[in-house]
Amino acid sequence: MDTLRKQKRKLKKQIRAASSEGTDGLLVIWRQLKARHSALSRAESARKKRSQKRKNQERFIRDPFQFARQLFQQPKSGTLRVQRNELKTHLKKTYSDPTREIHLEETTCRYSSSQS
Incomplete structure (x- = not known):
């Protein structure tokens, strides 16, 4: 060739x-x-x-x-260069739900009354 x-x-x-x-x-x-x-x-x-x-x-x-x-399986690349507390606050802000402890009946009533 x-x-x-x-x-x-x-x-x-x-x-x-x-x-x-x-x-x-x-x-x-x-x-x-x-x-x-x-x-x-x-x-x-x-x-x-x-x-x-x-x-x-x-x-x-x-x-x-x-x-x-x-x-x-995805290949691992790079290294994580961030402080632990910054990572925790980012993950908490991104993946936490402030309405987690509220029961479903209360949330549906609250949302349905605010939309009407």
Whole structure:
């Protein structure tokens, strides 16, 4: 694939440098190289995909629970650089409910009377 890529680059340079009459033949050769390079690229990616699929199947058969856990586990990145009290106040402000202790009947009565 590397040699095909180099040949394509070399032909592109020749096409730019050539006169308008000589470019037709060079373009035909370049298209053939491009088609061969594309076919090789598709074959290589298909081979890699098959290999990865086989490895995944082997991992699943060896330990299905671990395989499933790794599918949904997000990678850890970065470090938390915040003071503990700042984090606690943020979490309390974000996730606490001031009306938690009020019974449901009282809240529905209060909200329904304020909306009417």
